[in-house]
Structures are given as C-alpha cells and as structure tokens.
Amino acid sequence: MYWKEVVVLSDYCAIPLDCPLRVKDEGSVFEVLSGLSAYDVSRMAGEVWVKHNHEPRYVNGGNLKAEEINHIHSHFRRNLCVILSKSAAPAFKPWQHTGSYSEGFGYGMPPVPDRGKKREEPASDVASDEDSDNEKPPLEIKNLRWEHADEQLKKDTPDSAHEGGTIKLLADFENYVDGGGVDFILSDKSTGVKKQLKRIHTRCKNGASEVEWIVDVSKIEGKPDIIFEVEAGSLLSAPCEIVIGSKITYIIDLAIGPNYEKSHDDTIRLFSADDAKSYDKTLTVKADKKTDDNYLTLEFPDVDTSLHYSLEIDKGSEGEKYCLFKNKSLKVVSNG
Structure with a gap:
C-alpha cells in the first residue's frame, strides 16, 4: 500500500x-x-x-x-x-x-x-x-439490492419487507480495496425530506458487502418510504428502494355458532408462513364482534399484507383441528 x-x-x-x-x-x-x-x-x-x-x-x-x-x-x-x-x-x-x-x-x-x-x-x-x-480506475458502487433473510419469505414476498422481519442489504464494488470501510445508510422519505433511520458500518470483502437490518418503521407516521444508500470512501451510491408491506385489520366470518355450547372452547389461530412466525395470534369465540347472528366474526389486527398466512381452527373438546387455508396471501383469500 x-x-x-x-x-x-x-x-x-x-x-x-x-x-x-x-x-x-x-x-x-x-x-x-x-x-x-x-x-x-x-x-x-x-x-x-x-x-x-x-x-x-x-x-x-x-x-x-x-x-x-x-x-x-x-x-x-x-x-x-x-x-x-x-x-x-x-x-x-x-x-x-x-x-x-x-x-x-x-x-x-x-x-x-x-x-x-x-x-x-x-x-x-x-x-x-x-x-x-x-490513471487509477475510479471506485464504483453498484448492484444495490435487498433480500429476506428468511428463506420462505424469499419465495413468498420477494418484493416487499415487513415490520420486524430481517432483511439483507447488499452491494458490489469495482476498484475498491478489500477491508475498506463501507456504510449502509437507511432513510425514510415519507415526509418529503430524507431522514436517516440507521447507519450500519461494515467492510468490503471480495468486492462486495452485506449487512442485516431488522425492519423497524414503527415510529414513522403514515406509509413508510424507505431507501438505502451505500457510502464507500468519498463516494455515495444511488438509492435503492425497500417496499414495506402495509398493515390491515383482517376480518373473517366463520360458520361457527358462538352460542353453541360445544363451541365455547374453540380457538382460531392466524399465523404467518415465515419460519420465524412473525405473526401468530389466537382468538376464542368470546372475541366475536357480532353477537346478533349465527356466525363467528373475528378481527385480527396489524396483519401485514406482504406475508402469507394459515388459519387453524381447533374444535377443543370435540377433538378436531384443521386449517381453513394454508400459506395464502390475505389479498386472495375469500372471507368466510
């Protein structure tokens, strides 16, 4: 050197x-x-x-x-x-x-x-x-991209991240020394002004760098607009967008009589298909939102639409357990 x-x-x-x-x-x-x-x-x-x-x-x-x-x-x-x-x-x-x-x-x-x-x-x-x-060739930062750390999410939702999930941020380099400092800079632009969320420092190795980020957009009001940039030496890369899946309250009507005595110990579980089970919530018939009909109406809050889900019904003392649907996007699952 x-x-x-x-x-x-x-x-x-x-x-x-x-x-x-x-x-x-x-x-x-x-x-x-x-x-x-x-x-x-x-x-x-x-x-x-x-x-x-x-x-x-x-x-x-x-x-x-x-x-x-x-x-x-x-x-x-x-x-x-x-x-x-x-x-x-x-x-x-x-x-x-x-x-x-x-x-x-x-x-x-x-x-x-x-x-x-x-x-x-x-x-x-x-x-x-x-x-x-x-005449030394200039440093280049290229091929910025991100991917899920979870293998199942890589297949299910490769184009959108979700709150609490872990993603990998990656970049490649030309004409940069091994061991050179690299910063991954995450920012939110939802207010029209770029606001830095996190800076993660690492080093270049074999012409590439990667870091992991646990997605945290909980303090952002409204829909997040997340990007990341890479800084190496005195060069700052062009931004790369990270799409964050939106959250909804998922409402479902089930043909389970909430007033039927044998249904009182029934449980209904909605859980995500990723390995970490980042969403997993169980409700009982007591959570019925409409008491004036013969259907069980349940609401599952904070459901990330970027994930895939399964709905499991446990009949309790009746001894039956089954899935109403498996590994499906809630955008395409019919209600009821």
Whole structure:
C-alpha cells in the first residue's frame, strides 16, 4: 500500500528495525495518521484487518476516522504492523544511505549507487508515477439490492419487507480495496425530506458487502418510504428502494355458532408462513364482534399484507383441528 507521506505495512518484519523512516513510539502513530484523510486511514485499517483477521470488522459509529486510527494503533502495539512516515526523518534520503535499507527489502528505495558517482534523478520516472496515480480506475458502487433473510419469505414476498422481519442489504464494488470501510445508510422519505433511520458500518470483502437490518418503521407516521444508500470512501451510491408491506385489520366470518355450547372452547389461530412466525395470534369465540347472528366474526389486527398466512381452527373438546387455508396471501383469500 502506497501513500506519498505515510505507508502502513501489515507485515511487521517487512522493514528493518533501524530504518530511519520507521515510526517507533505509540504517541507518533496518532500524530502521523491524524494528518491523513479519513478515506486513506480507512484503507490502511482495512489492509491491516484483512491481514490479521478473518471476519468482517464493525465500527460502532461516531468518529469513524478516530476508530480506524485506534484500530491501526492496537495492531501497532502488538507488533502486527509497521508504519513508515517521511515526518519520522524528513532529511533522510534512502539512496544516499550505505546500509541495507535499499538492498533486498523492496519497499520502493533505489539501489545504492557507486561512491563518487553522482546519482541522476530521472524526471520522467516521477512524472510516470504521478500519471500512474491519476490513471487509477475510479471506485464504483453498484448492484444495490435487498433480500429476506428468511428463506420462505424469499419465495413468498420477494418484493416487499415487513415490520420486524430481517432483511439483507447488499452491494458490489469495482476498484475498491478489500477491508475498506463501507456504510449502509437507511432513510425514510415519507415526509418529503430524507431522514436517516440507521447507519450500519461494515467492510468490503471480495468486492462486495452485506449487512442485516431488522425492519423497524414503527415510529414513522403514515406509509413508510424507505431507501438505502451505500457510502464507500468519498463516494455515495444511488438509492435503492425497500417496499414495506402495509398493515390491515383482517376480518373473517366463520360458520361457527358462538352460542353453541360445544363451541365455547374453540380457538382460531392466524399465523404467518415465515419460519420465524412473525405473526401468530389466537382468538376464542368470546372475541366475536357480532353477537346478533349465527356466525363467528373475528378481527385480527396489524396483519401485514406482504406475508402469507394459515388459519387453524381447533374444535377443543370435540377433538378436531384443521386449517381453513394454508400459506395464502390475505389479498386472495375469500372471507368466510
């Protein structure tokens, strides 16, 4: 990894201990890294993390740059990384050194010239390095998408999420370093103004990132209008929409005589088809909403129309249990 002023190497043995450019005390770590951009610090921290860890790293919000510097510092203290900085020895010119720094370690220092000969600095080499930096392909954030964590919901309602359900937010990257910081930003636009709901931090791995979000739109008045964006480096992606299923009160009339003595211990259970059974409510004949007829009228509140449901009737002492319908959308189930 190369920066013009500072280099962080994830291999402690890569540089001789007495190299003049080597940062040696812990206090200098903060001073050296604080002068860099948040983007560069994030890339350095990612390089160190990928070298010495096998799982994604999560940062707990707040000042992300400070978190990344602390991350590098913790590895520095354990001799897991090396930091080189021009500020450690401003007057040091490696090509004038007669020691081993320029021979065999391969960290960008030219070979030692013959004594008595003046070393020529080819201007074309410098220009070539600068041109190379300028020609680096730009970072791209693409293919934003989301999916249910629940396998059944992936099949039943792939296009809409629901309150309390867990969904995965995913994105792909081009020309982004493994371990680089990534933020998934969830917002609501229902009021006409984008309001951030949650920011989830993770890292790029193999050109992709994903996080999980437990859908929580309970504090939003009216119909939610949810989007998420992805931020990596200094780039913010285009938004991706998350459709949230609406909630209704499901009313059903059943041919069960509420005044019939043997029906008094009957139970009627409405439950969702997802593995987590995110909706599961049982009512009895006492919940009858109309007492002036021979039907049992029940109301199931807060039913998410994006889910599929089954209705189970347990006849109690009569010993019979059956499903009136199974794994159906309430939009297509006839009432009664």
